Amino acid sequence: xxxxxxxxxxxxLIRSMDVFLTLKGNQVICVYNADEALNKILKQSFDLxxxxxxxxxxxxxxxxxxxxxxxxxxxxxxxSMNHNENFTNEMANEGIVWYRTKQFTRDEFSELIDQIxx
Numbered sequence: 666x667x668x669x670x671x672x673x674x675x676x677x678l679i680r681s682m683d684v685f686l687t688l689k690g691n692q693v694i695c696v697y698n699a700d701e702a703l704n705k706i707l708k709q710s711f712d713l714x715x716x717x718x719x720x721x722x723x724x725x726x727x728x729x730x731x732x733x734x735x736x737x738x739x740x741x742x743x744x745s746m747n748h749n750e751n752f753t754n755e756m757a758n759e760g761i762v763w764y765r766t767k768q769f770t771r772d773e774f775s776e777l778i779d780q781i782x783x
Contacts, residue, residue, distance in 0.1 A: 668711045703728065
């Protein structure tokens, strides 16, 4: 069983991911802001972090930088509605497993999760 932390402000998106990943046999913890996510990461171990990157109030980019400092081996999947090639390249250079848009199919999401966790 893999432990996945989802940190995102969108409760509907979190709920969908939570149900899907739980049905795949994972343990999922959900939080709604970057501070909660950092608190969880300091106290528990995870196999994957899924977080928003574009929402300014959320602080996704700051969260990613903090996580990379605290746990450089934790895979991170960043989800964003805003996409441009430069930003995608920047995130890839920082070791982020990038999924560029919230508009994805269940099969695409499943395949990416399987690649990351296996």
